[in-house]
Amino acid sequence: MDKLVIKGGKPLSGTIEISGAKNSVLALMMTSILTDEDLTLHNVPYLSDVLTLAELLENFGITIKVKNNGQPEDLYTTKENNLSLTLNGSTINNLNAPYSIAKKMRASFWSLGPMLAKFGKATVSLPGGCSIGTRQIDLHLDTLKAMGAEISISNGYANAKVNGRLKATNFTFNKVSVGATINAIMSAVLAEGVSTFLNCAQEPEIQDMCHLLVKMGADIKNIGTSKLIITGQDKLQGATHTTMSDRIETGTYIAAIGLTGGSITLNNVDFESIKNLIDTFKKTGIQIEKTGDRTMQISSDKQIKAMDIQTMPYPGFPTDMQAQFTALMCLAPGTSCITENLFENRFMHIPELQRMGADITINNRTATVVGVPQFNGAKVMATDLRASVCLVLAALSTPEETIIDRIYHIDRGYCRIEHKLAKCGVDIKRVK
Ligand code: UD1
DSSP: OOOEEEEEEEEEEEEEEBBBBBBHHHHHHGGGGBBEEEEEEEEEOHHHHHHHEEEHHHHHEEEEEEETTEEEOOOTOOSHHHHHEEEEGGGOOOOOOOOOHHTOGGGGGHHHHHHHHEEEEEEEEEEOOSSSSSSOOHHHHHHHTTTOOEEEEETTTEEEEEEOOOOOOOOOSOOOOOHHHHHHHHHHSBBEEEEESSSOOHHHHHHHHHHHHHHTOOOETTTTTSOOOEOOOOOOOOEEOOOBBBBBHHHHHHHHHHHHOOEEEEEETTTTTHHHHHHHHTTTTOOOEEEEEEEEEEEOSSSOOOEEEBOOEEESBGGGGHHHHHHHHHHHHHEHHHHEOOOOOOTTTHHHHHHHEEEEEEEETTEEEOOOOOOOOEEEEEHHHHHHHHHHHHHHHOOOEEEOTTTTTHHHHHHHHHHHHHTTTTTTEEEO
């Protein structure tokens, strides 16, 4: 298992290219199930979750061709960060998503809706993914049942079938769920009739997927709102689409500069999706200046101000930034309260931050952070994707050596993080 060895304590300086968004590209790739024609995706980040999803789609029979600067590449061995994939779903011959793949990634469950919509049946393993809470699938199943699917759960698998096509439905989510909204949209675009979904998740990554589906011939109204109206089509065509930039990766590097001081340029930034996040970071004292359409200069003198946040569905403060923000608050003089409203078990980074000298007390869903002057180095363990990156951030701030174990979690969602940070002057190595 790889580890990261980091000796921080120096201000960051340099340029970082923000990659395509993990949570977007997974949804975009999944739409290849819905068409027999070529789907070409650009700005695909090199991430282990992308490889896992590719494995799942190839297991269904989908062909995937990879290009980098126009040259064919092997997806599993490429050294590039930014890929173009062409997926073709005309060769799907297996409607079973096995546990061996699904256990690695919760988004594998998003295949249930599109498989059912296109082929009328599917068997999908109950999902794995980051252990940040119970992460139920009831809403995924309820929408599909409302569209006429019969679903039984046995031996760890959801077995779904529908007599003929899925039928349009009027459905209100009783909780805002990114994954269930994605599954519902991918089902409704091929269902018979006009569906209305209320209380949908509005995350920019969902919007990105909707824009791709519209290019493929789908009829989706009110994209970016909580009320989606979708008129099902008989079939969808191929399309070409550029994956939006990763707002969580962007926010992570903004938190980093707050902890290290210094000044860096971030390129390939999607400003629209991080407006609120920028406002929050500015309140902590980090300077953020838009220097071009997709470029920002971020700088800090490490004088971070304590502030309270609570995670909420988009456009609220993202749960995927909670751990990184907590690390930032650890060095802010005073007290800050971090409330996690989405997942009940998303404070697993806190014992690790405490090993690095943080002063944090957890009470139910709120972590109270009292600022300390600095982190110390330690051996720590990555426990989930965002929890692990917050340990990287803490490590960047201290000149003492930090060794972060189990960094396969980071590789799920951060494209070659050690290369990007090394280019900004960080002493960081990946060791086996
Ligand atoms: C997605 C993101 C993840 C992010 C999360 C919340 C991807 C690949 N993952 O995860 O990075 O942290 O959104 O923004 O895009 N819930 C139910 N029943 C369901 C589904 C969800 O009760 O059927 C609950 C969950 O337990 C959780 C809440 O709804 O408490 C939000 O979960 P959801 O939005 O579904 O998260 P994911 O789609 O798994």
